[in-house]
Amino acid sequence: MCGIFGVYNNNNASKLTYLGLHALQHRGQEAVGIAVSNRYEINMKKAEGLVMQSLDEKSLNELKGDIAIGHVRYSTSGKSNPQNVQPFLSHFYKGSFAVAHNGNIVNADLIREELEKEGAIFYTTSDTEVFIHLIAKAKNTTDFGINLHPNDREFLPLLFSAMKKVKGAYSLLILRENQLIAVRDPFGFRPLVLGKNKQGSIFLASESCALDIVEAEYLRDLKAGEVLVIDGDGLRSYYPLGFVDKAYKCIFEYVYFSRPDSIIFQDYVYSIRKEMGRQLAREMPIDADVVVPVLDSGMLSAKGYSEESGIPLEIGLIRNHYIGRSFIQPIQEIRDLSVKLKLNPVRQVVEGKRIILIDDSLVRGTTAKKIVRMLRRAGAKEIHFLISSPPVVSPCVYGIDTPTKEELIASSKSVNEIKEYIGVDTLYYLSLEGMIKSAMNNKNKGFCTACFTGDYPVL
Numbered sequence: 001m002c003g004i005f006g007v008y009n010n011n012n013a014s015k016l017t018y019l020g021l022h023a024l025q026h027r028g029q030e031a032v033g034i035a036v037s038n039r040y041e042i043n044m045k046k047a048e049g050l051v052m053q054s055l056d057e058k059s060l061n062e063l064k065g066d067i068a069i070g071h072v073r074y075s076t077s078g079k080s081n082p083q084n085v086q087p088f089l090s091h092f093y094k095g096s097f098a099v100a101h102n103g104n105i106v107n108a109d110l111i112r113e114e115l116e117k118e119g120a121i122f123y124t125t126s127d128t129e130v131f132i133h134l135i136a137k138a139k140n141t142t143d144f145g146i147n148l149h150p151n152d153r154e155f156l157p158l159l160f161s162a163m164k165k166v167k168g169a170y171s172l173l174i175l176r177e178n179q180l181i182a183v184r185d186p187f188g189f190r191p192l193v194l195g196k197n198k199q200g201s202i203f204l205a206s207e208s209c210a211l212d213i214v215e216a217e218y219l220r221d222l223k224a225g226e227v228l229v230i231d232g233d234g235l236r237s238y239y240p241l242g243f244v245d246k247a248y249k250c251i252f253e254y255v256y257f258s259r260p261d262s263i264i265f266q267d268y269v270y271s272i273r274k275e276m277g278r279q280l281a282r283e284m285p286i287d288a289d290v291v292v293p294v295l296d297s298g299m300l301s302a303k304g305y306s307e308e309s310g311i312p313l314e315i316g317l318i319r320n321h322y323i324g325r326s327f328i329q330p331i332q333e334i335r336d337l338s339v340k341l342k343l344n345p346v347r348q349v350v351e352g353k354r355i356i357l358i359d360d361s362l363v364r365g366t367t368a369k370k371i372v373r374m375l376r377r378a379g380a381k382e383i384h385f386l387i388s389s390p391p392v393v394s395p396c397v398y399g400i401d402t403p404t405k406e407e408l409i410a411s412s413k414s415v416n417e418i419k420e421y422i423g424v425d426t427l428y429y430l431s432l433e434g435m436i437k438s439a440m441n442n443k444n445k446g447f448c449t450a451c452f453t454g455d456y457p458v459l
């Protein structure tokens with residue numbers, strides 16, 4: 001859970017990166033960092049907190065240059081501390097480079113142990129630093145059988161060699177003094193899109209909503225395994241690990257994580273999320289009075305269900321958007337305070353009604369139980385709880401922050417037991433086949449579904 005953004009060839013690079021990162025804020029709220037090259041050196045600012053609260057105009061003005069990369073962080077690997085805030089800037093015998101990473105390297109601990117035994121000293125606990133060490137210590141080998149552009153002969157073989165050693169999920173942006181390099185792992189777990197504005201500046205972002213904010217046009221997704229180099233000689237793509245037969249794009253990006261106004265993996269998140277709701281209606285038709293989304297995450301699947309079933313969609317829960325990062329501890333006597341800070345039922349909509357309550361996923365089940373109790377207290381006659389994805393049974397190891405297996409309610413309880421625990425009349429999860437069918441089109445095949453199946457494609 002992180003967002004990355006990059007700009008090439010724009011004198012407002014730091015400010016545009018700031019805006020792009022703000023659009024990606026949902027991907028990470030712990031910390032933000034921007035690195036900028038003025039073609040001679042790379043400078044950087046990093047801070048903990050939200051983009052708009054952590055970086056001011058003065059800091060951005062100090063970051064002069066026309067190439068930049070940025071990162072918003074939500075820690076899935078390494079602790080949440082200032083050392084782990086990205087980008088990471090390194091200096092070695094071939095110059096300087098800064099790295100911003102979204103994903104999770106599954107063999108990072110193993111590689112780290114080997115490197116430490118050889119005398120390497122790590123400054124962070126992040127898996128990304130492993131990548132940097134591998135680049136810095138790689139031999140300048142050209143045995144990849146790839147004809148490299150002269151500008152790429154120095155650094156790229158080192159990067160290719162590092163890519164050969166790491167396993168897992170990585171969408172990377174690398175800033176060098178005169179180059180911006182974008183990398184997507186050979187399985188394509190995490191998204192990365194390419195855009196361009198009318199002035200000819202090039203942009204890279206985790207999601208296309210970050211291109212919209214800087215008025216850049218979405219051109220395409222980076223391909224799984226692609227290394228894209230952008231410099232004064234144009235754009236060049238390499239595939240150092242060859243083409244994989246099957247990509248494992250994270251389907252959870254479509255279910256929950258990406259913004260609905262984004263295009264990722266060559267398709268609109270909005271239409272796929274709505275299709276998941278339509279599919280839910282086909283799989284589980286229910287005679288009820290209203291469809292109520294759990295805001296904001298369940299909104300589009302609820303709309304899809306409503307359209308397919310003909311049952312009206314009503315906003316039966318109102319969300320309070322003004323919850324800060326810290327709030328008073330729940331008072332014991334008010335059992336549902338933690339959820340009431342966020343959601344409150346609309347009695348007029350739910351009283352005496354048979355409700356189809358829809359959310360995108362069910363992870364721990366504790367919040368759902370509180371929502372159901374609130375709706376019952378507001379007079380709901382029946383509550384049929386439908387989830388527009390299958391039961392989450394295994395944690396993610398590719399960069400999405402899911403709880404441990406023990407905390408995942410579906411890893412130890414049957415659907416019937418969960419239904420009893422939450423206190424609903426019906427509980428139904430979208431089938432795995434239904435979810436995949438909703439996300440697929442003729443361009444868009446091959447998804448990771450490991451958190452729903454326990455079947456990890458790379459370990």
Ligand code: SF4
Binds near residue numbers: 400
């Ligand atoms: S395990 Fe789940 S959340 Fe993680 S990459 Fe796969 S589909 Fe996405």
